[in-house]
Amino acid sequence: MTEKKYDVIVAGAGPAGLTAAYFLARDGLNVLVIERGPCAGAKNCGGVSIMAEHTHKLFPNFWEECICERLITDQSYWLMTEDSVLSSRFQSTQLAAAPYNRFSVKRVNLYKWLADKAAKAGAQLLFNHTVEQVLFNDKNQAVGVQMLDTDKNSFWSDITILADGANSLVAERSGLSPRVTPEDMSLYVKETIALPANIIEERFNLLPGQGAIIGLIGYPTAGFNGTGSIHIFKESINLNVGMSVANFAQAGLNPNDLLERIKKHPYIQRLIAGGETIEYGGALIPEGGFYAIPQLVHSGLVIVGDAGGLVNGTHGINLAMWSGFYAAKALYRAKIKRDYSVNNLSLYSKLLTESFVMQDLKANAGAAKLMRDIPYAFDLYSRMANETAYQISRVYPMPKRAKRMFVYKKITSMQPVLKIFSDIWKTLKVIR
Incomplete structure (x- = not known):
């Protein structure tokens, strides 16, 4: 084999893989990052919020290096029906104080920044190359990767990191992870709509440079x-909006x-009026939770980020980056010891x-099952919350006591009291 051998090969140039590559290269290891796209983040669109304190560590x-869009000082949740919104909103100047809380970032800028840091630290980035599967020696230890449709058949390494995102086909083809079920994978679609900054700030009641995130539930x-x-x-x-792949199949929706x-x-409609669509795309997100996480450590190989199902609500990007960091620490020790066994990589x-x-x-391990056990939760309870708010807001020609009884009967006609308490109890057992 005449191909160059690397200390570490990283399959995938996402936040997890690039973070691992940066720290490993910074510590002197010879690292190759292989990405199927023409650049880091090429297959992503739109943006996310990034947790400032987690990333700052x-x-x-x-924030002085990465191109951040806005400092998030306004966080809301909307419980929605087809014609109403019941919102909870929190705004605070404290969220605008260093080390800050959240920034909105474009994915392409975040990925490019991480790729540049990894390259400057000494990692080699190879784009437009697709990893097909992991190569193993006769002791079933990972020793490199085999490429798909490329002149260079294989690349060799002491350790391999799989960071190829949700629904990791490399791990599946290599026999390292089971096929992901439709129930454990969600499909989200995203659209970016351009509007002048001053219009956005006026419509969302924001100061210049400050931003908002609104969670949408129900309708x-x-x-x-x-x-x-x-x-x-x-x-x-x-x-952006999405739900499990299984639900899309059941509903017959795209x-x-x-x-x-x-x-x-x-x-x-009023928030996006006059805007122009500049991006549109989709993304798979693993949402099977703790019990759907595959085996992350193998002989000569670890799995990080979305490929390992390490996603938890708002902590997707940050969990990915931290998993890359922890992988780098474990792999550096393994390289120093020249021991790439499961036992040593288990760090x-x-x-x-x-x-x-x-x-x-782990604390929210039952969340995925809860969503399957109460499949109507978000829609029904959003409707109930909005109906309650509507009835309370409306003035009726009746005494207050009679109105309270009227509202009670209205709500319990949507869901019996015992069923409401049963759903609450199931939820409390999951939330920790």
């Missing part, structure tokens, strides 16, 4: 459990149907288990 004062997902959101950037608004529901809602699992990454996932 990995990359001090990252957007057509009766199924799922979520949507609005992220505010400098000169654009990002809408993702764009849900996006159109959001855009036609009377309280969202990665240990660091994950001791961190907020796995603790959060």
